[in-house]
Amino acid sequence: MNNVKELFNFKHIAMIAAGNLLVAFATVFFILPRDILSGGVTTVSIILSTFIPLSRVVLIAIVNISLFVVGAICLGKKFALSSLLSTFIYPFFVSVLSLLDTTPFSHIDPILSALYAGLLVGCGLGLVFRVNASTGGMDIPALIMHKYLSMPTNQCVMLVDTVTILCGLWIFGLNTILVGLVAVMASSFAIHWVSTFGGESAQNIMIISDKWPEIQQCLLHQFERGVTVLEGQGAWSNEPRPVLMCCINTREYGGILNAISAIDPHAFVIANTVHEVRGEGFTYAARTAAVLDEKAASKTKSPLPWHRKDSSAASASNGEDK
Secondary structure (H helix, E strand, C coil), X not given: XXXXXXXXXXXXXXXXXHXXXXXXHHHHHHHXXXXXXCCHHHXXXXXXXXXXXXXXXXXXXXXXXXXXXXXXXXXXXXXHHHHHHHHHHHHHHHHHXXXXXXXXXXXXCHHHHHHHHHHHHHHHHHHHHHCCCCCCCCHHHHHHHHHHHCXXXXXXXXXXXXXXXXXXXXXHCHHHHHHHHHHHHHHHHHHHHHHCECECCEEEEEEECCCHHXXXXXXXXXXXXXXXXXXXXXXXXXCECCXXXXXXXXXXXXXXXXXXXXXXXXXXXXXXXXXXXXXXXCCECCCCHHHHHXXXXXXXXXXXXXXXXXXXXXXXXXXXXX
């Protein structure tokens, strides 16, 4: 039911249509005029056109719809709904754009054609993937192999693409394949960029230090970054070792490292690149100083579990002294 609602969601339809329009534009104006073999239905259609006396535009429609029918039978209704729009919109856009004059594009340098084709295709696919839809096409044989042969999906996709490209190598030669690889790399970059657009690249740092309270306060107040205190334990000493976890902007990384070193030169710091961060301080407004002070005060009033025992003991000893 949710898939049906998403299918008729205006935003989803607009994203899928825009994505397929970009892919169709790249196909008509960059890929077909230069016979760029970059995988997918278009490459299959270019190869088939050397044996079948039909236009490539017609072959794209035939291959796309045929694969959709096979996918609907073998992969079920859920897959059919996710790829329904792309299956029919993409050939339609290709047919309409093919009515325009593409002669000037046939004189563009092949590498430039492959580069721009890859970027446009990647942006288009990224838009479709953002709404959790599928473009169908040559993904369908790979998904069928995954279902019935129990092979990992990435291996199935790689195998299908390899067979497709090798068929093109046999017909068009090595130079065309090498140019097509430029389009594949550009497409991969664009898919990743569009799919993660709206988040923010960041660093996730983990800090272990005997002076962790000072470092925590520095991150909270000086850099205005949220900090999570994780309960850790040293494997050698079996002593509790709190671990500070903090997500920061990449541009802040150097300054924070210097601040940590100034507090504790022997602090153990681990940093990982995070491809996307969503939440307060990144996609939402930064916290105000009042909220920071309030949270810092609450942390001071509520010590960590391994400190409560010591605090209780200290209170008891003070009572005995009195």
